[in-house]
Amino acid sequence: MSKSVKQLSVFLENKVGRLGEVTGILAKAGIRIRSIELVEAGDFGILRLIVAETERAKELLEAGGFSVKVSPVIAVEIAHESGCFHRIVSLLAAEGINIQYAYTCHGGPLGIFILKTDRVEMLRAVEVLESDGVKVLDAV
Amino acid sequence: MIWNTVESASREAIEAIQLKRLQETARRVYAINPFYKEKFEERGITPEDIRSLEDLQRLPFTRKQDLRNHYPFGLFCVPMSEVVRIHSSSGTTGKPTVVGYNAHDMEVWNEVMARVYTMSGVGAEDVVHNAYGYGLFTGGLGFHYGAEKVGATVVPASGGFTDRQLMLMRDFGVTVLACTPSFALHLAEVAAKAGSEFRKDYKLKVGIFGAEPTSEGLKKEVAKAWGIEYREVYGLSEIIGPGVSCSCSHSDRLHLFEDHFLPEIIDPETGEVLPEGERGELVITTLSKQALPIIRYRTGDITSLVKEPCGCGRTMVRMESIVGRADDMLIVNGVNVYPSQVEHVIANAEGVTLNYQIIAEKKGHLDKLEIMVEVSEEIMTDNVGELERIRKEIQASLLNNLYINADVKLVEPNTIERSMGKAVRVVDKRR
Numbered sequence: 407m408s409k410s411v412k413q414l415s416v417f418l419e420n421k422v423g424r425l426g427e428v429t430g431i432l433a434k435a436g437i438r439i440r441s442i443e444l445v446e447a448g449d450f451g452i453l454r455l456i457v458a459e460t461e462r463a464k465e466l467l468e469a470g471g472f473s474v475k476v477s478p479v480i481a482v483e484i485a486h487e488s489g490c491f492h493r494i495v496s497l498l499a500a501e502g503i504n505i506q507y508a509y510t511c512h513g514g515p516l517g518i519f520i521l522k523t524d525r526v527e528m529l530r531a532v533e534v535l536e537s538d539g540v541k542v543l544d545a546v
Numbered sequence: 547m548i549w550n551t552v553e554s555a556s557r558e559a560i561e562a563i564q565l566k567r568l569q570e571t572a573r574r575v576y577a578i579n580p581f582y583k584e585k586f587e588e589r590g591i592t593p594e595d596i597r598s599l600e601d602l603q604r605l606p607f608t609r610k611q612d613l614r615n616h617y618p619f620g621l622f623c624v625p626m627s628e629v630v631r632i633h634s635s636s637g638t639t640g641k642p643t644v645v646g647y648n649a650h651d652m653e654v655w656n657e658v659m660a661r662v663y664t665m666s667g668v669g670a671e672d673v674v675h676n677a678y679g680y681g682l683f684t685g686g687l688g689f690h691y692g693a694e695k696v697g698a699t700v701v702p703a704s705g706g707f708t709d710r711q712l713m714l715m716r717d718f719g720v721t722v723l724a725c726t727p728s729f730a731l732h733l734a735e736v737a738a739k740a741g742s743e744f745r746k747d748y749k750l751k752v753g754i755f756g757a758e759p760t761s762e763g764l765k766k767e768v769a770k771a772w773g774i775e776y777r778e779v780y781g782l783s784e785i786i787g788p789g790v791s792c793s794c795s796h797s798d799r800l801h802l803f804e805d806h807f808l809p810e811i812i813d814p815e816t817g818e819v820l821p822e823g824e825r826g827e828l829v830i831t832t833l834s835k836q837a838l839p840i841i842r843y844r845t846g847d848i849t850s851l852v853k854e855p856c857g858c859g860r861t862m863v864r865m866e867s868i869v870g871r872a873d874d875m876l877i878v879n880g881v882n883v884y885p886s887q888v889e890h891v892i893a894n895a896e897g898v899t900l901n902y903q904i905i906a907e908k909k910g911h912l913d914k915l916e917i918m919v920e921v922s923e924e925i926m927t928d929n930v931g932e933l934e935r936i937r938k939e940i941q942a943s944l945l946n947n948l949y950i951n952a953d954v955k956l957v958e959p960n961t962i963e964r965s966m967g968k969a970v971r972v973v974d975k976r977r
Contacts, residue, residue: 414927415926415927415928417921417933417956418957418958419956419958419961424853424958435649443663445930446930447930447931447934448934449955449956450921450955450956451930451931452928452929452930454928459585466929468923471958471959472922472958472959473921473922473923473926473958473959475923475926475927475928477927477928499773506929522928525722
């Protein structure tokens with residue numbers, strides 16, 4: 407397993423109040439959300455979350471009747487300056503590695519860029535980034 | 547091996563027996579039971595009008611509700627002093643359905659069950675583990691006496707006590723397992739805890755399964771789990787109990803013992819008899835029962851019949867394993883749809899059994915079908931595109947396999963409403 411962080415994906419039907427139920431379960435359990443992204447496709451969507459306690463959050467959400475999937479994603483540290491996203495994207499593109507999706511996460515003075523590649527290419531992606539001096543995180 | 551030569555008789559010979567027995571049965575019910583007499587009179591016919599097998603179509607149907615309305619013994623055609631056995635349904639959806647047998651009926655039952663065992667390759671050398679429930683349900687005793695009839699040794703295990711059952715199966719050198727397919731699978735799962743080599747401790751060669759609707763997938767799973775041959779038995783207490791039909795070594799279809807049970811396939815909506823090979827509701831007239839003869843009983847089960855002789859040497863008509871229930875059937879823009887077919891298509895498309903619900907609505911003059919499929923852990927992914935692909939694939943397979951244009955909608959787990967623990971498969975808002 408290459409260096410990665412765990413992301414939770416939660417299946418949501420596109421109707422009022424469902425998102426609130428997820429965040430409610432987490433809030434009640436005192437689980438901090440580090441990053442959140444909602445993608446929708448018509449009648450349904452997937453809520454992607456990076457949280458402080460992945461396993462506990464998964465159990466609680468499943469007990470609440472949600473389908474949850476844990477998958478590894480790459481988290482890299484980025485500075486708050488122009489061109490930093492471009493640098494990472496170009497590095498991967500030059501190696502022919504496709505980014506399936508990406509979003510950000512804030513953490514102190516620096517930002518965090520979360521990205522997902524094909525599973526088989528994750529290890530290579532991390533190597534490419536680290537060899538160019540990009541800091542890849544194993545926790546956020 | 548064939549138990550009775552009648553099982554491989556010519557079509558003419560079988561039909562001659564059927565006609566003679568049908569006439570006797572019509573005379574019996576008309577002369578003895580006011581319910582039938584009245585129904586015959588309503589149609590302006592008497593038993594003398596039955597001159598050919600086609601005349602069967604002139605007779606009235608009998609429904610489960612008729613048995614309930616005459617609870618408990620109103621449709622019996624012998625005095626109670628002649629009745630030697632009573633069985634009854636559990637009656638979870640109303641009054642129980644009560645059936646009775648006289649000594650002659652018991653012989654008929656044992657005879658057809660002996661055919662079932664012989665068709666399954668079971669004889670005097672075998673030890674039959676009978677885990678069908680003993681009691682009011684016809685399964686236990688039906689399988690019990692049939693096994694004795696062929697001279698096999700019977701272990702009357704009945705239900706429950708899995709570990710003890712497995713011990714008996716090992717220690718008694720059981721060769722035949724008779725139970726529901728789901729219990730067989732449960733037994734195998736528990737047995738497998740002893741290790742992957744568990745089968746060497748058992749001498750099982752064949753299982754005779756029935757009493758619940760079973761998908762092809764589940765049949766294969768049971769056969770594989772035990773490494774045995776799978777025989778399927780069909781029956782219902784209103785007709786006799788288990789032993790109406792059974793599958794042989796040559797075909798998945800079930801030979802129906804038509805010298806005792808005369809089958810028809812009808813359109814469940816119009817009641818019209820359908821041509822050979824077409825799917826519809828199975829209707830059975832008993833030909834030799836005396837205590838409770840029954841005319842054109844609407845089984846509610848959907849199947850088809852073929853008469854061509856089988857490679858096993860039997861000539862008796864063969865029915866398809868039950869496809870579904872007539873009560874569950876939906877007609878969508880003229881196409882018949884059974885929930886079991888939808889389930890099958892979904893399972894084939896994704897390789898997992900998913901919970902689903904079919905919702906039928908009217909949109910203008912057309913029927914609109916929506917199928918909700920719960921996203922289980924097995925198919926959950928972090929990728930929206932992947933879920934959308936699954937959704938479209940199910941939709942395309944429904945169109946390609948069942949010719950229905952349905953909107954497939956992915957929903958969260960446990961959204962589909964359940965009634966008494968069972969998911970509600972069909973919601974028809976057109977009614």
